[in-house]
Every structure is written in C-alpha cells, then in structure tokens.
Amino acid sequence: MSARPQYPTPATFDRNVSDVVLIVDDVPDNLAVLHDALDESGYTVLVATSGEAALQRASQALPDIVLLDAMMPGMDGFEVAKRLKATALTAHIPIIFMTGLTETEHLVAALEAGGVDYVTKPIKPKEVLARMGVHMQGARQARQTRNALDAFGYASITVRASDGKLMWQTPLARELLMNYYGTAAPETPAIVVDWLRRHLKEAEQQIEPPRLTTDKGSRRLTFRLHQQTGDDDWLIVMREVSDSAVIESLGLAFKLTARESEVLYWVVKGKINRDIADILGSSPATVKKHLERIFAKLGVETRTAAASMAMQRLRQLQPQFEG
Structure with missing residues (x-):
C-alpha cells in the first residue's frame, strides 16, 4: 500500500x-x-x-x-x-x-x-x-x-422466524422488552416468537395479522408485524400506550385522590377487589375502603353504577377510550 x-x-x-x-x-x-x-x-x-x-x-x-x-x-x-x-x-x-x-x-x-x-x-x-x-x-x-420508524418515536425490532433470535432493535425497544419481559438480545420473548410464527402465512400473503398486546398495570405494549426485511427476518413495530391520562381525568372529574382514581380505573376495567389489590400492591380491605369513599363522592351505591358513571364521563373526555 x-x-x-x-x-x-x-x-x-x-x-x-x-x-x-x-x-x-x-x-x-x-x-x-x-x-x-x-x-x-x-x-x-x-x-x-x-x-x-x-x-x-x-x-x-x-x-x-x-x-x-x-x-x-x-x-x-x-x-x-x-x-x-x-x-x-x-x-x-x-x-x-x-x-x-x-x-x-x-x-x-x-x-x-x-x-x-x-x-x-x-x-x-x-x-x-x-x-x-x-x-x-x-x-x-x-x-x-x-x-423512519425511529424518527416518529416507534420502537422496532427485527426477529428471525426460524430460530426466534432477536437480530436488531432500537434503544427504546431494548428498554421496553426488558421492562415488560425481562429479556435481552439475542433472546426474543417467547410470546412474541409464538405470535410471529402463528401469523407467518398471513404476513407472507401481505395480510396484516392481529396485533399482540401485553398489559402491565395501566400501560400496555402492542406489537405490529410491519414487513419482511430478509429471507427469514421480520420487522416488528412496538408501541407503548399508557392510560395515566385516563386515570388523571377520573381524578379531576370526580375530585378523587390519586389512589382512588386508580381504583376506579380498574373497576371500569372489570377487575374485582382482589385483582385491584394485587395490581396496586395493597390489600383487598384497603381497596374496599377506597371504593366506599369513591361511592360517596360519586353519589352511587354499587360498583356497577360507579363504573357506568365513570365510563360515561371518560367517553365524553376521551372518545377513543375503551373499557
């Protein structure tokens, strides 16, 4: 040289x-x-x-x-x-x-x-x-x-279908996968690999398969199969959605405390007291006390009536909300 x-x-x-x-x-x-x-x-x-x-x-x-x-x-x-x-x-x-x-x-x-x-x-x-x-x-x-996906704030990963290996990921995707599943590359969460393989035939025919969703408290992570990027590699787009704004809206609408707002949110979602206690890290007895105060503030006597009133108000404030 x-x-x-x-x-x-x-x-x-x-x-x-x-x-x-x-x-x-x-x-x-x-x-x-x-x-x-x-x-x-x-x-x-x-x-x-x-x-x-x-x-x-x-x-x-x-x-x-x-x-x-x-x-x-x-x-x-x-x-x-x-x-x-x-x-x-x-x-x-x-x-x-x-x-x-x-x-x-x-x-x-x-x-x-x-x-x-x-x-x-x-x-x-x-x-x-x-x-x-x-x-x-x-x-x-x-x-x-x-x-382009990164520029719009979407997390994305590339997964090889044959062995389920995570081939590529954005920094945000790395954080989300660790937070929701406790996994790190090259390991892909088993639920994601199973979902990908179940819907490969649809994807190969350019039919968008159903999205995969994982809930974590008031947050949820969705996966959408975007496109094939190699013989066996698939680009998957991830997006995290949080209902923290929904919970805040409940508090403002009914003059609830932060914890009362969370309890009412999960009542709207159809959860029983024991489930709500597990989600919030408290006891069923504590959840019951929160509910009694919620009923008093809303002027109702049952959780069904409380959920109905909250749902009606949420749809006024956020038409896209799904109970």
Whole structure:
C-alpha cells in the first residue's frame, strides 16, 4: 500500500451521502485494491486486518455491509461471521465472504456462518461491486424503514422466524422488552416468537395479522408485524400506550385522590377487589375502603353504577377510550 489511507471515524459518517463498507483481510495488498475501487465508487471504506479488529470496528461503526476474508490467522472469517450474527447490534449486516477456497464444503460453511454471498480470489473489484449492489439495495431499504420508524418515536425490532433470535432493535425497544419481559438480545420473548410464527402465512400473503398486546398495570405494549426485511427476518413495530391520562381525568372529574382514581380505573376495567389489590400492591380491605369513599363522592351505591358513571364521563373526555 503506497500510502496509508485516512479512514473516517464513525462520527464523520453521513449515510445519506454514502454507504459504509468494512473490508476484513490480513493481506495489505488485497485491502489496497478493494479500498481504492470502493472509494472511487463513492463508498465510505473501513478496514480491519484481523478477526478481533473486525468485531470491534463492526460494533463501533455498524457498517452497511462487510467484505470478509474467510481464511485469516487467529480468528478466521467463519468465526467472525458467527459472532457478528450472534450479536443483536450487528446481526442485520450483510456479509460477503472473500475466499480462495472453492470446495463446496467451504462455500457451504460460509453461508452457514451467516454470509449472504461470496466472491473468489483473486478479487475482481467489478465483481465485488456488482455483488454488493444486489445486497445493499435490500439493506438500504431496511435501514431507511428503521430510521423512519425511529424518527416518529416507534420502537422496532427485527426477529428471525426460524430460530426466534432477536437480530436488531432500537434503544427504546431494548428498554421496553426488558421492562415488560425481562429479556435481552439475542433472546426474543417467547410470546412474541409464538405470535410471529402463528401469523407467518398471513404476513407472507401481505395480510396484516392481529396485533399482540401485553398489559402491565395501566400501560400496555402492542406489537405490529410491519414487513419482511430478509429471507427469514421480520420487522416488528412496538408501541407503548399508557392510560395515566385516563386515570388523571377520573381524578379531576370526580375530585378523587390519586389512589382512588386508580381504583376506579380498574373497576371500569372489570377487575374485582382482589385483582385491584394485587395490581396496586395493597390489600383487598384497603381497596374496599377506597371504593366506599369513591361511592360517596360519586353519589352511587354499587360498583356497577360507579363504573357506568365513570365510563360515561371518560367517553365524553376521551372518545377513543375503551373499557
């Protein structure tokens, strides 16, 4: 390599201008040829000369595609690919293997490790660019979709249907999954995997399946199957809705305390005293005392009458509310 290229840092990337490519090869001459060809074609090019460096650069920069040498000393390309695909942060990145091994078992190993394609050595830059173009189009569309969802405040995840692995997630999605299910990538909550697999046939026919909903107190998390982003990968959009505004409305409408408002909310939802006590972390006796004060403030004698009055007022204030 005649001069050491000045590789950009992740902070300088503008993905609206160019896509980011990570080349992994322990031979400097191979890096130089590909770097120059890709740079001239408008790509932002990163390099790594070992498997360990490749994993570090990939996790830091999140390239749009990886060109990966299969045979390297130490950690080889097959192991690098497996680790990239096993990590939620990098699992969505397409990998094209570069190999001088043309035996069928080696090519199969490359694909089984997570590669989407391969090119044989000696490397021909035009062939590499053509193969990249095929896989970059799908990756670019998936990225644009995810960016649009993020911009509007939606949490989203990508799940591989065959093994249920969580391949990608937004920061908000990570928080929600941990909060509702106590899970972290690459684990996908079992209820989400089951829901996805039950409705795959509908989704493949472009029929939107029923949404999945999980309640947690006055909050609920919904999942909507958005689209297929790969052969077996599905983009799922998550949204959390809170009825805290509904509870506050009850308090203002009937001059209730915060806890009385919560109790009345769950009465409207059809919960019995024991269930309300479990939800609020109190005792059925305490809930009963709150209800007695609620009945007095509303001028009613039964929970049915209280629920009916509260529902009527809520529909006036928030027509979209569903009891």
